[in-house]
Amino acid sequence: MSHDLGVWVAALLTLAALSFLYKDNLFYRIAENIFVGVSSAWVFATNIHSDLIDDMLLKAFPHAFHQPGPPDLKPLWGGLIGLLILSRLIPGWTSLSRWGIAFVVGFQTGIQLFGAIVGNVLLQLNSTIVPLFVPRNLSATLRNGLGTLGTFTSLSYFYFSREQKGWFGVVTRLGVWFLMISFGAAYGSTVMTRMSILIGRLQFLLSTWLGVIHT
Amino acid sequence: MIERLQTLDRRWIFLILFLAVAGSLLFPHTLHVAVEPYVQKAYDTLDLLKPGDKVLMAFDYGPSVAPEIHPAALAMLRHSFERGAKVVMYTLWNEGLPFLDASIQHVAVPMGKRENIDYVNLGFKWGGLQGSSVIEGMGSNLKAVFPVTHEGVPYDQVPILQGVKGYRDFKVLIAVSAGSPGVDEYVRYANARYSIPIVAAVTRVSAPKEFPYVNGKQIYGLCSGLVGSAEYEELIHHPGLGIAGLFALSVANLVVIAFIVFGNLIYFWGRKSKKG
Numbered sequence: 001m002s003h004d005l006g007v008w009v010a011a012l013l014t015l016a017a018l019s020f021l022y023k024d025n026l027f028y029r030i031a032e033n034i035f036v037g038v039s040s041a042w043v044f045a046t047n048i049h050s051d052l053i054d055d056m057l058l059k060a061f062p063h064a065f066h067q068p069g070p071p072d073l074k075p076l077w078g079g080l081i082g083l084l085i086l087s088r089l090i091p092g093w094t095s096l097s098r099w100g101i102a103f104v105v106g107f108q109t110g111i112q113l114f115g116a117i118v119g120n121v122l123l124q125l126n127s128t129i130v131p132l133f134v135p136r137n138l139s140a141t142l143r144n145g146l147g148t149l150g151t152f153t154s155l156s157y158f159y160f161s162r163e164q165k166g167w168f169g170v171v172t173r174l175g176v177w178f179l180m181i182s183f184g185a186a187y188g189s190t191v192m193t194r195m196s197i198l199i200g201r202l203q204f205l206l207s208t209w210l211g212v213i214h215t
Numbered sequence: 216m217i218e219r220l221q222t223l224d225r226r227w228i229f230l231i232l233f234l235a236v237a238g239s240l241l242f243p244h245t246l247h248v249a250v251e252p253y254v255q256k257a258y259d260t261l262d263l264l265k266p267g268d269k270v271l272m273a274f275d276y277g278p279s280v281a282p283e284i285h286p287a288a289l290a291m292l293r294h295s296f297e298r299g300a301k302v303v304m305y306t307l308w309n310e311g312l313p314f315l316d317a318s319i320q321h322v323a324v325p326m327g328k329r330e331n332i333d334y335v336n337l338g339f340k341w342g343g344l345q346g347s348s349v350i351e352g353m354g355s356n357l358k359a360v361f362p363v364t365h366e367g368v369p370y371d372q373v374p375i376l377q378g379v380k381g382y383r384d385f386k387v388l389i390a391v392s393a394g395s396p397g398v399d400e401y402v403r404y405a406n407a408r409y410s411i412p413i414v415a416a417v418t419r420v421s422a423p424k425e426f427p428y429v430n431g432k433q434i435y436g437l438c439s440g441l442v443g444s445a446e447y448e449e450l451i452h453h454p455g456l457g458i459a460g461l462f463a464l465s466v467a468n469l470v471v472i473a474f475i476v477f478g479n480l481i482y483f484w485g486r487k488s489k490k491g
Binding site for chain 2: 042049058111115120123127189203206215
């Protein structure tokens with residue numbers, strides 16, 4: 001059994017969180033509130049350190065942090081934009097925040113446009129164009145054919161300008177089958193993820209805390 | 216009888232599942248690990264590393280998914296070091312720092328790797344919910360994004376970072392990722408613009424979303440979930456938490472399947488009884 005106070009706290013909080021599966025209780029509430037408080041504090045502290053200190057103050061005033069190199073005042077512009085956004089909190093100054101938000105939106109759009117078009121559209125389109133018949137490779141032929149069939153039939157289900165009857169109804173029903181199978185696979189993956197989390201917690205309890213197994 | 220089964224308290228299911236997983240951890244059984252092609256591709260990509268090659272490694276995950284992908288992070292880091300590569304580590308997730316530190320303690324230190332020479336911890340950088348500006352910025356000016364290491368050493372004084380400007384100075388980017396910012400953003404901003412090869416480890420639930428990127432050769436290899444972690448451990452012949460949890464995962468899945476079948480049988484039995 002562990003002699004580490006931190007491990008004991010983590011183990012007892014784990015048990016308190018799991019106790020919710022029986023029913024809502026005081027120990028679960030305590031664990032829940034500690035989790036929210038600690039995680040909020042952690043996020044706040046790390047963000048302040050990363051954004052405010054490392055990205056702005058350290059670059060603008062390196063000597064104040066005993067760092068070499070000349071001061072770089074450019075990051076202070078970022079701080080100014082941040083202050084503009086915060087001006088929303090001051091009555092009468094709220095319109096200033098639009099400048100900051102406009103800058104952020106424009107900047108993000110500019111950055112994301114290229115990546116979205118190239119990474120998510122062009123390269124993906126390129127990889128979808130595959131030969132339907134691959135000589136001397138039956139598995140590749142089947143895989144490519146099935147992928148093409150699944151793509152067209154699934155998309156056809158979302159074509160609402162024509163009633164889904166007759167031959168078109170058969171195609172859309174096939175598309176629904178493809179969709180259902182993919183949703184089932186996604187659900188199965190979700191179950192596996194949740195089980196893995198339970199296994200991780202139990203490994204911690206049985207190994208790190210109680211020491212009855214060795215991993 | 217049938218009504219009692221139809222209204223069975225779900226806490227019995229929780230208890231049985233808990234006992235099944237705990238039992239399989241207490242009485243483990245070694246399973247044969249069959250390696251998926253996606254994991255094999257990830258292994259093959261890292262296996263091509265040569266001594267002195269530089270690798271960028273992102274620990275973009277938190278405690279909620281660590282049991283699934285932290286073993287993969289340890290295995291990939293170990294493999295990179297075994298190939299003689301130098302690893303530059305960082306995280307874009309607030310919760311990623313403890314796992315980055317743990318990886319250094321569990322892999323780099325026991326292997327005798329030297330800080331700032333064989334590896335460096337650049338720490339955490341907040342890049343917004345998508346991290347796009349940070350990921351984009353790292354491509355052209357890594358120093359501007361990480362002016363100092365996590366220990367506060369200036370970028371220019373770190374031997375491993377000498378001559379490193381951006382993605383093009385790295386052989387591969389290992390993205391251990393549980394969401395956003397993560398693999399999707401690296402594909403869009405790092406691979407699409409700078410063509411850096413990406414090897415990823417993701418949660419099982421997000422894996423179906425990433426498979427098209429592997430098929431499109433935007434990701435070179437993919438480990439998904441605890442199973443992927445176990446497979447990578449098998450490939451490097453270093454069993455860890457992944458393989459240790461594989462038997463428990465199989466038992467848990469069998470219990471879930473059994474309950475699904477049982478629930479359906481009860482449902483149809485109940486419907487038949489009503490009709491009768």
